[in-house]
Amino acid sequence: MIPEPSPVFLHHTLLHTTFKGIEHPISSSDVPIHQFRGIKYASVPARFRQSKLCKSYPSLVDASKYGRVPHPTAAPTSCANNSDLPRHALPQDEFECLNLNITCPAHHNSESRLPVMLWIHGGGNRGCGSSWMYDGGALVRKSVCIGKPIIMVTINFRLGYFGFAASPSIAEDNRAAGEEGVGLRDQRTALEWVHEYISDFGGDPANITLFGSSTGAADIIHHLYSNANNGNPIFARAVVQSAIVNYNVPGVHTAGWQMSRALSPLRASNVEQLRAIRAETLAEIPCPLRAIDDGVFFQSGWRDVLFPSTESDEVGKLPQDRTLSALRWGARRLKSKSRSPLPHARVLQHHNNVTGLQPLIIGDCACDSDLWANSTSLWVASGVVRRLRAICQSLNKATALLNAYDISPHLNDELPERVLELVEDARVCWPTELVYQAAQKTGRPVWRYVFDQEGPARGVPHHTADLIYLFDNVPLPLSPASSPLSFANDDLPSLPSSDVSSGGCGMGSSIMTLDDIETMDVDRFDYYSRGSPLGGWTRPVVDEWSYGRVRDAIQSRWIAFAWGERPWDNSRGKVFVFGPEGETGERSAGIFEGRRRRKIWEAVLRPLGMDLVQKVGMELSNGPTHGTR
Numbered sequence: 001m002i003p004e005p006s007p008v009f010l011h012h013t014l015l016h017t018t019f020k021g022i023e024h025p026i027s028s029s030d031v032p033i034h035q036f037r038g039i040k041y042a043s044v045p046a047r048f049r050q051s052k053l054c055k056s057y058p059s060l061v062d063a064s065k066y067g068r069v070p071h072p073t074a075a076p077t078s079c080a081n082n083s084d085l086p087r088h089a090l091p092q093d094e095f096e097c098l099n100l101n102i103t104c105p106a107h108h109n110s111e112s113r114l115p116v117m118l119w120i121h122g123g124g125n126r127g128c129g130s131s132w133m134y135d136g137g138a139l140v141r142k143s144v145c146i147g148k149p150i151i152m153v154t155i156n157f158r159l160g161y162f163g164f165a166a167s168p169s170i171a172e173d174n175r176a177a178g179e180e181g182v183g184l185r186d187q188r189t190a191l192e193w194v195h196e197y198i199s200d201f202g203g204d205p206a207n208i209t210l211f212g213s214s215t216g217a218a219d220i221i222h223h224l225y226s227n228a229n230n231g232n233p234i235f236a237r238a239v240v241q242s243a244i245v246n247y248n249v250p251g252v253h254t255a256g257w258q259m260s261r262a263l264s265p266l267r268a269s270n271v272e273q274l275r276a277i278r279a280e281t282l283a284e285i286p287c288p289l290r291a292i293d294d295g296v297f298f299q300s301g302w303r304d305v306l307f308p309s310t311e312s313d314e315v316g317k318l319p320q321d322r323t324l325s326a327l328r329w330g331a332r333r334l335k336s337k338s339r340s341p342l343p344h345a346r347v348l349q350h351h352n353n354v355t356g357l358q359p360l361i362i363g364d365c366a367c368d369s370d371l372w373a374n375s376t377s378l379w380v381a382s383g384v385v386r387r388l389r390a391i392c393q394s395l396n397k398a399t400a401l402l403n404a405y406d407i408s409p410h411l412n413d414e415l416p417e418r419v420l421e422l423v424e425d426a427r428v429c430w431p432t433e434l435v436y437q438a439a440q441k442t443g444r445p446v447w448r449y450v451f452d453q454e455g456p457a458r459g460v461p462h463h464t465a466d467l468i469y470l471f472d473n474v475p476l477p478l479s480p481a482s483s484p485l486s487f488a489n490d491d492l493p494s495l496p497s498s499d500v501s502s503g504g505c506g507m508g509s510s511i512m513t514l515d516d517i518e519t520m521d522v523d524r525f526d527y528y529s530r531g532s533p534l535g536g537w538t539r540p541v542v543d544e545w546s547y548g549r550v551r552d553a554i555q556s557r558w559i560a561f562a563w564g565e566r567p568w569d570n571s572r573g574k575v576f577v578f579g580p581e582g583e584t585g586e587r588s589a590g591i592f593e594g595r596r597r598r599k600i601w602e603a604v605l606r607p608l609g610m611d612l613v614q615k616v617g618m619e620l621s622n623g624p625t626h627g628t629r
Helices: 137-145 160-164 168-176 185-201 215-224 227-231 252-262 271-276 279-283 302-306 312-317 323-327 368-376 381-392 395-404 415-441 465-471 514-519 544-562 589-595 598-608 610-622
Strands: 007-012 017-023 033-040 060-062 099-105 114-120 151-155 203-213 237-241 360-365 446-451 575-578 584-587
Touching: 007 033, 007 185, 033 137, 099 137, 099 185, 114 185, 114 215, 114 544, 137 151, 137 465, 137 544, 151 185, 160 279, 168 252, 168 271, 185 203, 185 215, 203 215, 203 544, 215 227, 215 237, 237 544, 302 415, 360 415, 360 544, 368 415, 368 610, 381 395, 381 415, 381 610, 395 598, 415 446, 415 598, 415 610, 446 589, 465 544, 544 575, 544 584, 575 589, 589 598, 598 610
Parallel strands: 017 060, 114 151, 114 203, 203 237, 237 360, 360 446, 446 575
Antiparallel strands: 007 017, 017 033, 033 099, 099 151, 575 584
């Protein structure tokens, strides 16, 4: 039987309260770790209204259990594989979901001033910050073991229409209450709470690193280019992992039209009627909205900075022959084995003449587009050709795209891979490159990485594969023993697992079935038992050495970055590679050319412009509509 976690208490002098947390299950006598769960950081006065920072608490706050989480909304058709998203079985509440979780080394106080890492989860309008896939125990333990202790914070924020609804009537309702909309402001409010109150937990309010993946990473990009960050920057740096960037961030009127169209079956014509709809009903309708360009949140001209407009004469220079097909690089057939030694840590040199954009780590996984593998598999070659010609409204543009990705009307077996490569570049890789280039132009330090390490069970560097290594919370198929049980996906939340070297701090694993994982109480996890009778995944594809090497590399570099050190040498366009097959290290810009399709981005995608390229990526990732395959 797993014992109940031991309680711990922290008296907060600024808030005049005592938080009752727990000794983290991963804690040990030599590396004690504490965790405070479900701390309410803001209140919600009404649906669609801006959250209000919590500044007063009872004399004793129970922070030993996770708080309520946001309502996940129905996934749109473009989010093809819901099982790729974090799962949880926590109670949901749209008004009591704004809470956060703090994992920290024990015995620190306001004088410690440890770096803080604040995680913004992805998953679109699903998932939550309390998912134990993102539990900070292993990462914090690692930081202590390498002599660079950090504090990690995960946050919950409203999702779907509860957090991102926008229309002229909602904007007017907010203005009447003296507010300026919702959008990404829940996240900003959580950041403000951490900045204001993290010191008594041992954190440095002047040294907060935002990090996130997928839509959470895109949110971080938006925070970087927000008016709030320009006028009052309260985080020091950011890590952007596989951001799913939306170029066409709608304005209030466009968002209102999209929202009205989606919610038309509910027959609600004003804000009060929308507020009267049951939360469960509203959550059943896919929400097309996220960030809103309401004229307040973003800096003026932010889109032009990130995605410079295309020169009109460039379109006429698009290559029309098929020579670009030779530039295609199949991420799923990665062979590079180049290696180089790791650098010593170097202190960041800040450039105070540039405001509003912090130092940045940014990169992607080689097969991020596997997120849409189900929907894109429904295409036939002739349907892809017709759809591209319809979107481009130009035979010249469509032909350039088709030739670049070697797609023809008679392509069969290789079509799914070619379509995924195009979607990968349109929705993740090329936008990532543009954000990287925009950051370079500011003069601020920026580091580029590529994550090409295989996921432990699927054998490809799929979307969120990097999170398995970073958080070290997923049970891994690393032993020769096999089991009749297996998971369909290896990016589901799970337990700290590997007992390979982790800075001198090892830990065990507990392997569960998917049904067990979805319904299990997080407090019942056994972080130290081995050899569960349920067994592990079948056919492991990553050995312990490779897993440990990549895990240690990504954890140590993210931690070093949070400490204000250079994570690696980024001079002369150098990038850091994670994988394949356990490879890690700095590589030259020439190696990057072999890992990603940069020549196609410059020769074909840039002349087309981000607006058109993203339309292509969205249409293809959505899959064919009925009768148009």
